[in-house]
Amino acid sequence: MSFEFRLAREEDDQELRELLRDIEMSGDIALSFEHEPNYFVASNCANLNSQTMLVVDRERNSIVGVASRAIRYAYVDGIKTKIGYLSNLRGKKEVRNALLLAKGYKFLKKLHGDAEVNFYISTIFSDNNVAQNILTSQRAGLPIYQERGKITTGFISLMGRHKFHVPQVVRFSESTQSIKGVVEFINRYNAKFQYAPCYSVEDFVGEDKLVGFSTNELYLYIKEGKIAGVMGAWNQTSFKQVKVNGYSKTYQYLRPLYNLYTKLKGVPPLPPVGSYIQNIYGSFIAIEDNDIEVFHALLNSIKERWANRGFSYIAIGFHEKHPLHGELLKCLSQKLESVLYEVYWDDEEVVLPKEGLVPYVEIATL
Numbered sequence: 001m002s003f004e005f006r007l008a009r010e011e012d013d014q015e016l017r018e019l020l021r022d023i024e025m026s027g028d029i030a031l032s033f034e035h036e037p038n039y040f041v042a043s044n045c046a047n048l049n050s051q052t053m054l055v056v057d058r059e060r061n062s063i064v065g066v067a068s069r070a071i072r073y074a075y076v077d078g079i080k081t082k083i084g085y086l087s088n089l090r091g092k093k094e095v096r097n098a099l100l101l102a103k104g105y106k107f108l109k110k111l112h113g114d115a116e117v118n119f120y121i122s123t124i125f126s127d128n129n130v131a132q133n134i135l136t137s138q139r140a141g142l143p144i145y146q147e148r149g150k151i152t153t154g155f156i157s158l159m160g161r162h163k164f165h166v167p168q169v170v171r172f173s174e175s176t177q178s179i180k181g182v183v184e185f186i187n188r189y190n191a192k193f194q195y196a197p198c199y200s201v202e203d204f205v206g207e208d209k210l211v212g213f214s215t216n217e218l219y220l221y222i223k224e225g226k227i228a229g230v231m232g233a234w235n236q237t238s239f240k241q242v243k244v245n246g247y248s249k250t251y252q253y254l255r256p257l258y259n260l261y262t263k264l265k266g267v268p269p270l271p272p273v274g275s276y277i278q279n280i281y282g283s284f285i286a287i288e289d290n291d292i293e294v295f296h297a298l299l300n301s302i303k304e305r306w307a308n309r310g311f312s313y314i315a316i317g318f319h320e321k322h323p324l325h326g327e328l329l330k331c332l333s334q335k336l337e338s339v340l341y342e343v344y345w346d347d348e349e350v351v352l353p354k355e356g357l358v359p360y361v362e363i364a365t366l
Helices: 010-022 039-044 098-112 129-135 179-190 201-205 249-265 292-306 325-331
Strands: 003-007 029-034 049-057 062-076 079-091 120-125 144-157 169-171 218-223 226-234 241-247 279-287 313-319 334-344
Touching: 003 098, 010 029, 010 039, 010 049, 010 062, 039 049, 049 098, 062 098, 079 098, 120 129, 120 144, 144 325, 169 292, 179 201, 179 226, 179 279, 218 292, 226 292, 241 249, 279 292, 292 313, 292 325, 313 325
Parallel strands: 079 120, 279 313
Antiparallel strands: 003 049, 029 241, 049 062, 062 079, 120 334, 144 313, 144 334, 169 218, 218 226, 226 279
16 A cells, blocks of 8 residues: 555545544444534634644545644743644554554654644543553654643533522623633633643634634632632534444443443433434633632532533543542543643754643643
8 A cells, every 4th residue: 555644635624524433442432533514623623723634545545544733822831832732643444553653753743843832742541552552652753752640531410400509600691700801810720730721812702713612601700709710611512523333342231231320320321322422511610729619619500501401411621630630530420531741852952841830731622
């Protein structure tokens, strides 16, 4: 076979979406991560710009592999900085080999030559040992993948009745606060964490950056007339989907028993094969002094509004060292763990972030 590497074009959209539908993440639950109805809407979300790298089989003139390089603003050592983000590394079985991977990273390094960023962040699912072993090997010209801890994505049930009215919590549309004040509050909080997003007012009032998000879904905790906490409810199902493609033999056997248990506990069951996991994201989380009561008040207000609207979970993600990580573990129904990496080439003079600050990434944009 003969392969070439190139950047994606708009006319590749349909084939890219078909590729994502065909490639699944194996495990006890086999999942595919889809970008319908437009691949590029999802890949551009929350980024200053993004590039989709393709592996093309010349003989069949078909796309057989894909990966993304994005540039975004984040806080590095408390300063607004451009950083890179690597994601969506997918490929058909015939291209999952070390040689093509090395060529792919060689292509990536050429793109890196634009000097937009010094380094990248990336995540790999904790149970994907094959990918971790290969990508961290530093063989064949691969960059360094420096581990920076684990991220827990907690899935919190939206099933059942949730009556949690908290008078201090208001939606932005009902508040006297300005969007400028909200964004400044979020940024002050994020500046205390490594890699945390840095937002502008235009990100929230425009339609291109935070696709599908409405400021009406910003929830504010007001204390003595001032903002003491923020959390947003972001529904991304209009452009990103997670489909259940199958279960392992063990899960096939246990699923009926587990689903019976979920009825008794009032939590979401394991969905049937061919269906989609319906969740919203708890995003733009910023809480003064990481106050536990404020965190739960905001979370419960979102649960009250979004319960019984066809969604199973609200997904929230924290680094294992985040001050609110322990509270997340107490209220989740399911979880996914990922390993966070800094990615860079050792043949360059790279200024990396200082150690000490706890990482914080927005899981809705991973």
